[in-house]
Amino acid sequence: MTPEEAVMTQESDASMPDVAQSGVSGPGVSESGAVVDGMTSPGPRIDVSGAAMGHTRADTQTVFRCDDIHVYYTDFLALRDVSLDIAAHEVTAFIGPSGCGKTTFLRCFNRMNDLIEGARVEGSINYHGVELYQDEVDPVEVRRRVGMVFQKPNPFPKSIYDNIAYGPRLAGAKRSELDDIVERSLTRAALWDEVRDRLKTSAYGLSGGQQQRLCIARAIAVQPDVVLMDEPCSALDPIATGRIEELIAELKTEYTILIVTHNMQQAARISDMTAFFSVQANEMGQRTGELVEYAPTSLIFTNPEDPRTEAYITGRVG
Amino acid sequence: MTPPMPPDTSNLSVADLRTSAGRRAWSAGARWAFALAALATVLVSALIIWTVASGAWTFISQVPFDNLSEIGWFPRRGLFDLSTLLVNLVQISVIAMLVAVPSGFGAAIYLSEYAHPRVRKVMKPTLELLASVPSVVLGVFAISFITPSILSNFFSEINYFNKLAAGIAVGLLVIPLIASIAEDALRAVPLALREASSGLGARKVTTSIRVVLPAAMSGLMAAIIVGFSRAIGETMVVTIASGGGDTSLFNLALTESGGTFTSAMAALGLGTDQVAGNNLAFQSLYFLGALLFAITLVLNMLGDLIVRRLQNKY
Amino acid sequence: MTVLTTPAGIATGAADALRKRPGADVAGSAFKWLLIGATVFATGFLAVLLAVMIVDGWDVLSGNLWYFLTHGFSQRSAGEAGVWQGILGSLQVALVTGVFAIPTGVATAIYLVEYAQGNRFARIVELNIRNLAGVPSIVYGLLGLAVFAQTLRGFSGGTTAIAGGMTLAAMVLPIVVITSVEALKAVPDSLREAAYGVGATKWEVLSRQVLPAALSTILTGTVLALARALGEAAPLILVGAATGFMSFGDANVFETFTGPYTALPVLIFNFARQPGADWGVNAAAASVIILVLVLAVNGLAIYLRNRFEKQW
Numbered sequence A: 001m002t003p004e005e006a007v008m009t010q011e012s013d014a015s016m017p018d019v020a021q022s023g024v025s026g027p028g029v030s031e032s033g034a035v036v037d038g039m040t041s042p043g044p045r046i047d048v049s050g051a052a053m054g055h056t057r058a059d060t061q062t063v064f065r066c067d068d069i070h071v072y073y074t075d076f077l078a079l080r081d082v083s084l085d086i087a088a089h090e091v092t093a094f095i096g097p098s099g100c101g102k103t104t105f106l107r108c109f110n111r112m113n114d115l116i117e118g119a120r121v122e123g124s125i126n127y128h129g130v131e132l133y134q135d136e137v138d139p140v141e142v143r144r145r146v147g148m149v150f151q152k153p154n155p156f157p158k159s160i161y162d163n164i165a166y167g168p169r170l171a172g173a174k175r176s177e178l179d180d181i182v183e184r185s186l187t188r189a190a191l192w193d194e195v196r197d198r199l200k201t202s203a204y205g206l207s208g209g210q211q212q213r214l215c216i217a218r219a220i221a222v223q224p225d226v227v228l229m230d231e232p233c234s235a236l237d238p239i240a241t242g243r244i245e246e247l248i249a250e251l252k253t254e255y256t257i258l259i260v261t262h263n264m265q266q267a268a269r270i271s272d273m274t275a276f277f278s279v280q281a282n283e284m285g286q287r288t289g290e291l292v293e294y295a296p297t298s299l300i301f302t303n304p305e306d307p308r309t310e311a312y313i314t315g316r317v318g
Numbered sequence B: 001m002t003p004p005m006p007p008d009t010s011n012l013s014v015a016d017l018r019t020s021a022g023r024r025a026w027s028a029g030a031r032w033a034f035a036l037a038a039l040a041t042v043l044v045s046a047l048i049i050w051t052v053a054s055g056a057w058t059f060i061s062q063v064p065f066d067n068l069s070e071i072g073w074f075p076r077r078g079l080f081d082l083s084t085l086l087v088n089l090v091q092i093s094v095i096a097m098l099v100a101v102p103s104g105f106g107a108a109i110y111l112s113e114y115a116h117p118r119v120r121k122v123m124k125p126t127l128e129l130l131a132s133v134p135s136v137v138l139g140v141f142a143i144s145f146i147t148p149s150i151l152s153n154f155f156s157e158i159n160y161f162n163k164l165a166a167g168i169a170v171g172l173l174v175i176p177l178i179a180s181i182a183e184d185a186l187r188a189v190p191l192a193l194r195e196a197s198s199g200l201g202a203r204k205v206t207t208s209i210r211v212v213l214p215a216a217m218s219g220l221m222a223a224i225i226v227g228f229s230r231a232i233g234e235t236m237v238v239t240i241a242s243g244g245g246d247t248s249l250f251n252l253a254l255t256e257s258g259g260t261f262t263s264a265m266a267a268l269g270l271g272t273d274q275v276a277g278n279n280l281a282f283q284s285l286y287f288l289g290a291l292l293f294a295i296t297l298v299l300n301m302l303g304d305l306i307v308r309r310l311q312n313k314y
Numbered sequence C: 001m002t003v004l005t006t007p008a009g010i011a012t013g014a015a016d017a018l019r020k021r022p023g024a025d026v027a028g029s030a031f032k033w034l035l036i037g038a039t040v041f042a043t044g045f046l047a048v049l050l051a052v053m054i055v056d057g058w059d060v061l062s063g064n065l066w067y068f069l070t071h072g073f074s075q076r077s078a079g080e081a082g083v084w085q086g087i088l089g090s091l092q093v094a095l096v097t098g099v100f101a102i103p104t105g106v107a108t109a110i111y112l113v114e115y116a117q118g119n120r121f122a123r124i125v126e127l128n129i130r131n132l133a134g135v136p137s138i139v140y141g142l143l144g145l146a147v148f149a150q151t152l153r154g155f156s157g158g159t160t161a162i163a164g165g166m167t168l169a170a171m172v173l174p175i176v177v178i179t180s181v182e183a184l185k186a187v188p189d190s191l192r193e194a195a196y197g198v199g200a201t202k203w204e205v206l207s208r209q210v211l212p213a214a215l216s217t218i219l220t221g222t223v224l225a226l227a228r229a230l231g232e233a234a235p236l237i238l239v240g241a242a243t244g245f246m247s248f249g250d251a252n253v254f255e256t257f258t259g260p261y262t263a264l265p266v267l268i269f270n271f272a273r274q275p276g277a278d279w280g281v282n283a284a285a286a287s288v289i290i291l292v293l294v295l296a297v298n299g300l301a302i303y304l305r306n307r308f309e310k311q312w
Helices: A020-024 A033-037 A102-106 A139-145 A160-170 A175-188 A192-200 A208-221 A238-251 A264-270 A295-303 A309-312 B019-061 B067-069 B083-116 B117-131 B135-153 B161-188 B190-199 B204-215 B217-232 B235-245 B261-270 B280-313 C007-018 C024-054 C057-064 C067-072 C084-115 C119-134 C137-151 C163-186 C189-197 C202-230 C233-238 C264-272 C275-308
Strands: A061-072 A076-087 A091-095 A121-125 A146-149 A224-232 A256-260 A273-281 A286-294 B070-076
Touching: A033 B280, A061 A102, A061 B280, A076 A102, A076 A208, A076 A273, A091 A102, A091 A264, A091 C067, A102 A224, A102 A256, A102 A286, A139 A146, A139 C189, A139 C233, A146 C189, A160 A175, A160 A208, A160 B083, A175 A192, A175 A208, A192 A208, A208 A224, A208 A238, A238 A256, A238 A264, A256 C084, A264 A295, A264 C275, A273 A295, A273 A309, A273 C057, A286 A309, A295 A309, A295 C057, A295 C202, A309 B117, A309 C264, B019 C084, B019 C119, B019 C163, B019 C189, B019 C202, B067 B083, B067 C057, B070 B083, B083 B117, B083 B217, B083 B261, B083 C024, B117 B161, B117 C024, B117 C275, B135 B161, B135 B235, B135 C024, B135 C084, B135 C264, B135 C275, B161 B217, B161 B235, B161 B280, B161 C024, B190 B204, B204 B217, B204 C024, B217 B261, B217 B280, B217 C137, B235 B261, B261 B280, B261 C137, B261 C233, B280 C119, C007 C264, C024 C057, C057 C067, C057 C275, C067 C275, C084 C119, C084 C202, C084 C264, C119 C163, C137 C163, C137 C233, C163 C202, C163 C233, C189 C202, C202 C275, C264 C275
Parallel strands: A076 A286, A091 A256, A091 A273, A146 A224, A224 A256
Antiparallel strands: A061 A076, A061 A121, A273 A286
């Protein structure tokens, strides 16, 4: 893989989160009832037992089981009827054209959509046997267990040390444990050697790629089970992108990783499973995302079932 | 060294997905505290309205109606001719606007269209600084400089306290406000409009006057309205430079003294000890306050409406 | 202008036409100089103001400044009068103003930005704040007189520095709220998301990330608001500052909060309305003192803002 390939052309709006694009609420949004009616049929249910790949994965455990997920922004349907299972210790990539709801979907897994005014998730996400969307579940604790890395590196305006220590402190880590947690997290994020001598300096002094690895270290410092990554490399140069990809490959031994990417080569390089989303506009121009195909990555890139997937990965659409 | 390990998830239950009660309580408590503070700001408004309205009602229900249009403003004698104060108020405020609008707009156009960014960077904070000059100082300035050193050269018989000096000083006071709102309005005009005009071969002066000013017209109107409202509500300058006491006869001469709503209120307030009983002179304080509140409220809401519409326009 | 027909003609004609002619844009230059004149007038009068006050107050400023700063008001003669009661009173009033206005204003801003974006109650609060910002200062004096000095007499002790401070707190509350709202809105959402993403509660996101990030801007806004309160006289006149003079007597400085009080701008007003030129000297000298104070506080705030202005 050469750097040139790694920076496959991003869409021009790559810096905007998908939620902003799909969360459009304009006049006429409330009249989308007709669309909602037409989509009650269950989406494709995909088994992740790995049979399709020709080998068995007896050790595979299901982390998330999603059933009939619909996401609305106020009255506007952003994502329609997604059902799929996420396997532990795998990298699952969500790909698709912009506005297809992949970021919206990703943010369902740690209830980040709760923070958006008017956002509503319907359907079920079962996390290790516990329904995530029930009143008894506190999104705060969900987000500790399901960490997140964002599109643009977003370190806190604090020292490198305090960036990492922030989460553990909230979770009640003792002072004496913090040094250890910080070192382990930074080591795991392959950043320790670069910053060990300047832990007390501002995180803003780091390069973009270092900042993003810091954000990964910050996410794993609270000992999550899953790490969500929303286009983590879209703001980075090819070399930094390469380092993050290596890191992702290492991290999956301990964590389950869900990653949204615009970059199909990236999905092909790092993921075990790939979900391809597409977008359909209704007659009023409202764009609703849907899951088209979910399969082992090797399969989806070599032998996609759905013609829309094929069109997308061969570059004819999107 | 062991890496940070994920938690054991083999027997996850709902209870594991709950934050500690303490953290949740803090978060919920904070929400209520913040909402309470917001409620307090509404309470301030409610108390203002209740205070001026009830006081004004006491006055109106007791004062003989004819006394509101008697020869002048002599509250201690029960004479409350509103037109006396009103004419002074209008005269002083109009003079203030004649001073403030040209220079405020001029400064705004210069800063938004002509000034080098470095000049702007210095001038904007200077304008803010000017906005904080205490009004008592401008009142002193009016009687110690504007009248004796400037106005006396033009008017041979000018009173020590006079409406002209008060108006000019009030004008100086509202310049920063007007300049600031006007500058915001001018800068809200899209660059594309200016470029379109320049692209047709228009000179800068033509672009500024024919394109930018009309496009910002509603914002400039808002600046005038809000500035006018501030001028009406200004107290200390008028009290020091023109009020000269709490009584006055109706007169139109700008070179004579004359009080406005605010200076009449200040004068009544200075006698608080003497008039604190329930007599009408004291109650007229609330009546004037209610009128002032109503007038400025209408003007400010109008200005605010225009500014908001402007923000939506571009 | 001749009609240009041949390309060569166009070329030579264009060369002439493109040449800058002297005096071509007389109107433009005149307009520009008019604007510069207006700007100089608008900003330059501060220098004139300061110069006039220094000249008028020179007798006190040059010879008697220390006496002036350390002696109390005297009805007997201008030469015996000083301003310490006004300076101390202004500091007391400002302190009370800050104690009431800053927590309430900042908390309101937090509620508006972080909790209630766009709900009905928030819209009412916002409209209310915008209207409060335009209420003339003397109307706040009526509020102070009727509510803080009379209804709440048990708390404030009547027309005292506490009542005066609460009155000015109500007056600057909209400024504190508006500047704090701006400050909070300037904090990027990515910071909030980052904190939520590692499992912070809303309160933890606010108290440990958002507020620290917005703090310097909020501080600047509140300092500006207090500077405004420092120069304000009209409401205090209604709340008894013009007739009361702080006197220590047997009281200590804390007890003076609940006794008669005055404030520097009110004292200037008192000097200004005494007949006689020597009182005018006092008024001018005290004006210089308050100008220096207010401008220093403002300058500090503006400096701090420019210094800590964050680029996200």
